[in-house]
Amino acid sequence: MTSHPTVGHVHLRVADLDRAIAFYRDILGFDVTQQSATAAFLGAGGYHHHIGLNTWDSLNASPPPAGHTGLYHSAFLYPDRASLGTVLCRVAAAGITLDGAADHGVSEAVYLRDPDGNGVELYRDKPQAEWPRNPDGKLAMINARLDVQAIMDEAP
Structure with missing residues (x-):
């Protein structure tokens, strides 16, 4: 095993x-x-x-300065688009600015900072059957535009 x-x-x-x-x-x-x-x-x-x-x-410390080593971001997986939409609605309601958003082919992800400046990724995985692959079977991840509002619209 x-x-x-x-x-x-x-x-x-x-x-x-x-x-x-x-x-x-x-x-x-x-x-x-x-x-x-x-x-x-x-x-x-x-x-x-x-x-x-x-x-x-x-x-009461300040965040580390940009350009230094350390954690780039932590990523938090949500089970589906509706759950990701719910958390994105709370992020927007709190006035938190997104650093970016992307459709990676295998997942849909948004990026932001926590109150201490730590990078945070919020994402949901797409079903594995939908993951883009090269002819040799290896993943062919992408970095395409993500419609964040469409995900928020799926929140219950």
């Missing part, structure tokens, strides 16, 4: 724990599963946590 790794969670340093919780809970839709004065853990679907937030080394 072959085993393969999966990604379990991302842990982020934040400057303001309450502000970060409000973003990941109220806008992106994660549930707080545990919280202390300096850290919080948020998950979805009953999982212990997909996101860890802490102020251990970053209380």
